[in-house]
Amino acid sequence: xxxxFNLKTLAIAAVLILGLLVPVVIEDTYIRHLFIIAFIYAIVxxxxxxxxxxxxxxxxxxxxxxxxxVYTTALCAxxxxxxxxxxxxxxxxxxxAAAAIVALPVVRLQGIYVVLVxxxxxxxxxxFVISQSQITGGTQGLVRVPTIELFGYNFLRxxxxxxxxxxxxxxxxxxxxxxxxxxxDFGLSIRALRDxxxxxxxxxxxxxxxxLKVLMxxxxxxxxxxxxxxxxxxxxxxxxxxxxxxxxxxxMVLVGGTSSIYGPVIAALVLTFISEGLAxxxxxxxxxxxxxxVAMVLVLLFFPKGLISIIDRWPRGRGARRPD
Amino acid sequence: xxxSTHEAPLLEVRNIERRFGALVAVNDVSFAVxxxxxxxxxxxxxxxxSTLFNVMTGIPFGPSAGKVLLEGREIQSLRAHEIxxxxxxxxxxxxxxxxxxxxxxxxxxxxxxCAGLSGAQAREEAHKALDDVGLSNDRRDKAAxxxxxxxxxxxxxxxxxxxxxRILLLDEPxxxxxxxxxxxxxxxxxxxNGRGVTILLIEHVLPLLLSVSQHLLILNHGAxxxxxxxxxxxxxxxxxxxxxxxREAAL
Numbered sequence: 001x002x003x004x005f006n007l008k009t010l011a012i013a014a015v016l017i018l019g020l021l022v023p024v025v026i027e028d029t030y031i032r033h034l035f036i037i038a039f040i041y042a043i044v045x046x047x048x049x050x051x052x053x054x055x056x057x058x059x060x061x062x063x064x065x066x067x068x069x070v071y072t073t074a075l076c077a078x079x080x081x082x083x084x085x086x087x088x089x090x091x092x093x094x095x096x097a098a099a100a101i102v103a104l105p106v107v108r109l110q111g112i113y114v115v116l117v118x119x120x121x122x123x124x125x126x127x128f129v130i131s132q133s134q135i136t137g138g139t140q141g142l143v144r145v146p147t148i149e150l151f152g153y154n155f156l157r158x159x160x161x162x163x164x165x166x167x168x169x170x171x172x173x174x175x176x177x178x179x180x181x182x183x184x185d186f187g188l189s190i191r192a193l194r195d196x197x198x199x200x201x202x203x204x205x206x207x208x209x210x211x212l213k214v215l216m217x218x219x220x221x222x223x224x225x226x227x228x229x230x231x232x233x234x235x236x237x238x239x240x241x242x243x244x245x246x247x248x249x250x251x252m253v254l255v256g257g258t259s260s261i262y263g264p265v266i267a268a269l270v271l272t273f274i275s276e277g278l279a280x281x282x283x284x285x286x287x288x289x290x291x292x293x294v295a296m297v298l299v300l301l302f303f304p305k306g307l308i309s310i311i312d313r314w315p316r317g318r319g320a321r322r323p324d
Numbered sequence: 325x326x327x328s329t330h331e332a333p334l335l336e337v338r339n340i341e342r343r344f345g346a347l348v349a350v351n352d353v354s355f356a357v358x359x360x361x362x363x364x365x366x367x368x369x370x371x372x373x374s375t376l377f378n379v380m381t382g383i384p385f386g387p388s389a390g391k392v393l394l395e396g397r398e399i400q401s402l403r404a405h406e407i408x409x410x411x412x413x414x415x416x417x418x419x420x421x422x423x424x425x426x427x428x429x430x431x432x433x434x435x436x437x438c439a440g441l442s443g444a445q446a447r448e449e450a451h452k453a454l455d456d457v458g459l460s461n462d463r464r465d466k467a468a469x470x471x472x473x474x475x476x477x478x479x480x481x482x483x484x485x486x487x488x489x490r491i492l493l494l495d496e497p498x499x500x501x502x503x504x505x506x507x508x509x510x511x512x513x514x515x516x517n518g519r520g521v522t523i524l525l526i527e528h529v530l531p532l533l534l535s536v537s538q539h540l541l542i543l544n545h546g547a548x549x550x551x552x553x554x555x556x557x558x559x560x561x562x563x564x565x566x567x568x569x570x571r572e573a574a575l
Binding site: 185188189191192194195196198199200201202203204205206207259 | 381382383384403404405408409413414415416419420421422423424425429432433434436437438442446483484487
C-alpha cells in the first residue's frame with residue numbers, strides 16, 4: 001500500500017474524529033455556533049468550487065442558490081407546515097431548479113457574459129424576495145422558522161450540541177459527494193471543457209449538457225446548506241443575497257484553492273474563525289475586515305493556488321500518484 | 325472529380341459553402357473520400373482549409389449551405405459533439421489538448437465520450453491509443469500542458485483514435501516540429517492509417533503531405549482549384565501559380 005495512501009487516510013480519519021469530539025470538548029455555545037456557521041459556509045464554498053473551479057463556469061449566482069435554499073426551506077416549513085427535514089431537501093431541489101433556469105442562457109455564453117447573467121440572476125432573486133413581502137417578509141425577512149426534531153430530540157436544547165452534529169454530517173456528506181463527482185467520468189469531462197471548449201466538442205463532450213448538470217449539482221448542495229441555515233438560525237433574511245456574503249464565500253473558494261474541494265472547506269473554517277476572533281479584539285471590530293483582506297492578498301500572492309497547495313507541496317510517499 | 329465510383333465513399337462533402345457576411349470563406353466545395361485513404365488538403369494561407377474543417381465538424385460553426393455525408397448519412401445538422409461521436413475526430417492547429425488533465429486522462433476522455441466506453445474498457449482503449457502513438461509510459465501521468473511539442477502532437481492523435489473514429493481530420497499537425505520530428509509524424513500518420521482510420525490532412529509542409537497522401541485537393545480563395553493524384557496536382561499550372569509558384573520563386 002503506498003505510503004501517501006496511509007497518510008491521507010490517517011489525516012482524514014483524524015479530522016473526522018476531531019470534528020466529532022469538538023462539541024464534547026468545547027462547551028462554549030458561541031464557539032459551537034462559529035463551527036456550525038463555518039460548516040455551512042464550507043458547504044457553499046466547496047460546492048461553488050465544483051462549478052467555478054472544476055467546470056470553469058464563471059457562476060456568480062452561487063450565493064443566490066444558497067438564498068433560494070434559505071427561502072424555500074423557510075417558506076415550506078413555516079407557511080406550508082412541511083417537516084423541516086423535508087423542507088431542507090426541497091431547498092436543495094429548488095436551488096437546482098433555479099440553476100437549471102440560469103443554465104439556459106449560460107450554456108451559450110462565455111467569460112464575462114456568464115458573470116453578468118449569473119450576477120443579474122442573483123439581483124433578480126433578491127428583488128423578487130423583497131417585492132413579495134406578504135409571503136417573504138420583504139426586507140424584514142421571515143422569523144420563527146420551525147426547527148428540526150429527531151426521534152423527539154429537540155435541537156434547541158443542549159447549547160447547539162445537536163445542531164453541531166447535523167452541520168458536521170451535512171459537511172461530511174456534501175464533501176464526500178463533491179469529491180466523488182470530481183472523480184467520475186463526468187468530473188473529468190467538466191475539467192476538460194474548462195481547459196478547452198472546442199476541443200471538448202471534438203472529443204464528443206456535450207458541453208451544454210455538462211454545464212447544465214454541473215450548475216444543478218453545485219446549486220443543490222448550496223441549497224441544502226441554505227435550508228439548514230434557515231432552520232438553524234430560524235430566520236430567512238434578504239441579507240443572504242448581499243454582496244458581502246458573496247465576497248466572503250468567494251474568498252473562501254479562492255483562498256482555499258480552486259479545483260480541490262478540500263481547500264474551500266479549510267478556508268471556510270480558517271476565515272470564519274479569524275474574522276470572528278479578531279472581532280473580539282478591542283478596536284478591531286471594524287478594522288478586522290481590512291486585516292482579513294490583507295491576509296487574503298498575501299495568501300494569494302504567495303500561494304496562487306490557495307491554501308490547499310501548501311498541503312500538496314508536502315513530499316509524497318514512494319509509489320504515490322500511480323497512473324491508472 | 326470522379327463521381328462514378330460504385331462504392332459509397334466514407335465521407336462526402338457536397339457543395340459546401342460558408343459565408344461571413346459578404347465574405348465567402350468556403351465556396352461550393354465538393355469532394356469524396358473513400359475509406360482507408362489519406363486525403364491531403366493544401367492551399368495558401370486564408371484559402372479556407374481550416375474553415376472547411378470547422379464546417380464539417382460544426383466546431384465552432386456549421387456550413388451556410390451544402391451537405392456533409394458520413395457513410396451516406398447527412399451529418400451537417402447534427403450538434404458538434406454528435407458529429408464527433410458519429411466518427412469524425414479532429415485536431416486543431418493549436419491548443420489541441422486539455423492542458424491540466426494528464427496525458428492519460430486526455431486519451432481516456434476520447435475513449436469515454438467519443439467511443440462510448442467506460443471503466444476498464446475505456447482505460448484499456450486509452451492506453452492502447454497511447455501505445456499506438458508511442459507516448460512513453462512514464463509520461464502518461466504528466467499534465468498535457470507540460471509535455472513537449474511533439475508529445476502533444478502524439479497525444480492529440482492518441483486522444484482522437486481512443487475515440488475509435490472512422491475518419492481523422494488533422495489540421496497542420498507538423499506546425500512547430502523539427503525536421504526529424506516531421507518524419508516521425510509521417511510515420512505516425514501511416515501507422516494510424518494502417519489501423520483502418522481514414523485521414524484528412526491539412527498541411528503546409530509539402531514533403532510530408534506528398535509522402536503520405538494518396539489524393540490531394542488544393543483550395544484557393546475558398547474554392548477547389550485542383551484535385552487528384554498528388555504528383556499530378558502539384559504540376560497543375562493553376563496550382564503552381566496560386567500556391568507553389570510563390571514558393572518555388574522564393575527558392
